[in-house]
Amino acid sequence: MDMGNQHPSVIALQEIQKKVKDIEQQVSTFSGLKNDPVYKKLKKALTKQLFEIESIDTEGKGNIQQARKKAAEETERVLKELEQNASHPRRLEIEKIFNETQSVVAQHIVNYSGGDINTTEEFEEEIQNILKRLTQVKTEGKISLRKARYRTLTKVLAIQEILESCTKEKVLCLPLSTEVHPTISNINSIMCDVNKARCSLIALLAGVTVNETYRHLSCTLTGLITNLDALDVSGHTDIRDYRKEVVKEINSLLKYLDLEEERELGSSYDLGQNQAIVKIEVIRKQSAEIKNSLLDADHNVSDNHMGTKVDLQGLIAQLDEVSVGRNPCIREARRRAVVEVQAVITYIDLKEALERRQNLGEVIPPEHPSYVAVWGVLGNLFEFQKQVLSFDGKRADKNYMVLEELITKQLLTLDAIDSEGNARAKDARKQAVKYANNILGYLDMKTDEWEY
Structure with missing residues (x-):
């Protein structure tokens, strides 16, 4: 359509509708709650468009009044969809289950800064039950709900995997004696830091800590690998194998730090x-x-x-x-x-x-x-x-x-x-x-x- 022949108010309304359409794409995949910063950002953007629509002068012309009314209705519809996504009963059910996950983790991780995890069968069974309940949540085919369930499942699955890794018998559970080589004490010390990082990671995934971030934890683990690489273990196969196992353990934790980015992928939840x-x-x-x-x-x-x-x-x-x-x-x-x-x-x-x-x-x-x-x-x-x-x-x-x-x-x-x-x-x-x-x-x- 040739905009040059249209009234300036109509052109302005069309530009607003384009912006609302772009915002609607973000709204359709929004999987958070009303306290989510993204929710507040989207709501603010839509409210701004409503104000702009209301400020447009129709000059008493019927066609412009109809166009303004239509634009306002479309914007209000998207705003309502945003509110429904954030307060949908199934979305609240997912959040309730995740809150229970937080309680379970907080109960069994006595002191995550000190690397103390109470890995009992009860802990693992509670996490398994939470996973089962998440699987049974109906999403009604809604993208926002499917994404919310996927994000929560990913976190709880990661917690389950980390717990299982704690109970497996590994070389790491039997560190070498410090009398074998001076570097053993350094590796053992780093292993203690790895245990602390494991606890911090579980707490971070469950959202029970505000003092840790994915980026900081990633830097911490990467730094531990650097420290291990700097150790001279040449000529000592057993010590080199021990160090290799510790590095492997650190890398197994690092993979979970990519989850936050993976959960945001466009179709990963589908x-x-x-x-x-x-x-x-x-x-x-x-x-x-x-x-x-x-x-x-x-x-x-x-x-x-x-x-x-x-x-x-x-x-x-x-x-x-x-x-x-x-x-x-x-x-x-x-x-x-x-x-x-x-x-x-x-x-x-x-x-x-x-x-x-x-x-x-x-x-x-x-x-x-x-x-x-x-x-x-x-x-x-x-x-x-x-x-x-x-x-x-x-x-x-x-x-x-x-x-x-x-x-x-x-x-x-x-x-x-x-x-x-x-x-x-x-x-x-x-x-x-x-x-x-x-x-x-x-x-x-x-x-x-x-x-x-």
Whole structure:
């Protein structure tokens, strides 16, 4: 559009809208809270644009009044989005979990300036529980929430890794005697500083210290490496190896200092772009195609069953090869994919067993009544599992509640079957109960609205 022919007020409004559009891009990915300096900066910038919009003279012209109203509404919408991002219930839930992390760390790190970490099983279990809860936080597909969860997960995962490194037996845990060589005392002293740095790093990641920064800690660790490099250990292989281990330990801590920068990367929080997740989703799609083809088949296809099972087992092998790293979200995505594939395999196994039993007909020797009753229940469970495999709804759906009730009734029927001491019937009932519970578990997993 030729601005030369437009009213100056309209041109001014268009320039303001461009600025608001630029700010909106930052707002959409903002993952902090209202006390975050970035929040205050963005709010101030948007409020300034509102003031500028209001100061524009419309000269009583309808088209300019409409343009000013539209610009104000757009700015207010972005401002509201910013406030919603910072106060979203899920965002507050993430912050609450992180606050609990701070309490746990503060409780178990007695004196991080002195390098004292109380690495108990309780400490590690509490951190593991926090990671699990973070994984279960629903982000509703919102970029701001996904980013906030990713940032918090990254910090807590780092704390977990550092704690695990503390409990592993290393050469560092058994320093050489100072009588071996004069430099040993220097290395041991530096190792004490490394322990202090480890505590400081955990405290920094958890946000329980205000006296340390990532930059200062990085300089401290780099300085320790410089001091180690300056030591003359020529001709002493054991001392050189000891120094090498200390340097390795320092480098393992330095990698965590890059986390702050990594968490700000544009797409690092978006696991949908993660290569492991991409591979898992490809395998899930292949599994779904096999499942749908199997459910559509309306005849005995025992030979095809074997080929289908081989294909499905191949998918599980591929899932086993997916590197999930330390991210619990990716680990959970792989676990769920494995469960989906295994559900189809167990469906095929039962179908084959029922077909074999049906084909034998009268050839089957006399069986205990309780054993026959168990097979009757398995026949019902097979039909219900077929419905579960094809179910694609939510827990509030009527079909979900009907399926859950039908499967639960089969469990009650199994409980009422008296094996009368018959070992075969007892084992069959045990397997049938396990099968029914697996179907219920799979149904719950399909409808728990989990997301990575």
